[in-house]
Amino acid sequence: MRIGVNHGSLAERMLFTYGDTPEGMVESALEFIRICESLDFGNIVISLKASRVPVMVAAYRLMAQRMDALGMDYPLHLGVTEAGDGEYGRIKSTAGIAPLLADGIGDTIRVSITEAPEKEIPVCYSILQALGLRKTMVEYVACPSCGRTLFNLEEVLHEVREATKHLTGLDIAVMGCIVNGPGEMADADYGYVGKQPGYISLYRGREEIKKVPEAEGVKELINLIKADERWIDP
Ligand code: SF4
Incomplete structure (x- = not known):
């Protein structure tokens, strides 16, 4: 199960309490996690995608801190949502995903660009290669x-x-x-x-x-x- 915190009534309540902020996204995700845990369900991946890179980066960093403090160990799925297309879409995705991976935050990634899905894959490989996390090319x-x-x-x-x-x-x-x-x-x-x-x-x-x-x-x-x-x- 993947938890995304961009939609839903719980997220809307959090939006009312915290505004459209990394803190709000994190609190919303934690509340969803608590619901899952109360049902004894832990097979989850957490995603805190945002279309603004600074918000997305701050949300994942805060989430990683909060999960550490709470003793939670769920995988994080990284991505900049609605990054657009072309060169800027790729730069925007990289600007969000790379610093988190470099800090050891993130377990899966998705580069979301407004192009054919197969065009996202080389960008993911390039990010991983540039960071020295995977060597798939010269x-x-x-x-x-x-x-x-x-x-x-x-x-x-x-x-x-x-x-x-x-x-x-x-x-x-x-x-x-x-x-x-x-x-x-x-x-x-x-x-x-x-x-x-x-x-x-x-x-x-x-x-x-x-x-x-x-x-x-x-x-x-x-x-x-x-x-x-x-x-x-x-
Ligand atoms: S040509 Fe030589 S000095 Fe100039 S940038 Fe390349 S390696 Fe450096």
């Missing part, structure tokens, strides 16, 4: 580029991603120069780093493996991953 590290950048970073990152995005569990860095690139690759498994005009260096971890012409960079990166038996065909 983690790319890429520098923002600057005056030292020795190749078209955006283009090369796109090429590297297209060639390797089907792999799982790897960290691959694309860095514009060897001045700062190797030190900033955040312990990536492989690095593609600008060496000198027209040439890049491939790294395995912190070790420079070989210098190759830029035109062969992506192919040689794939060969390196293959040599390490970490490649699978798409």
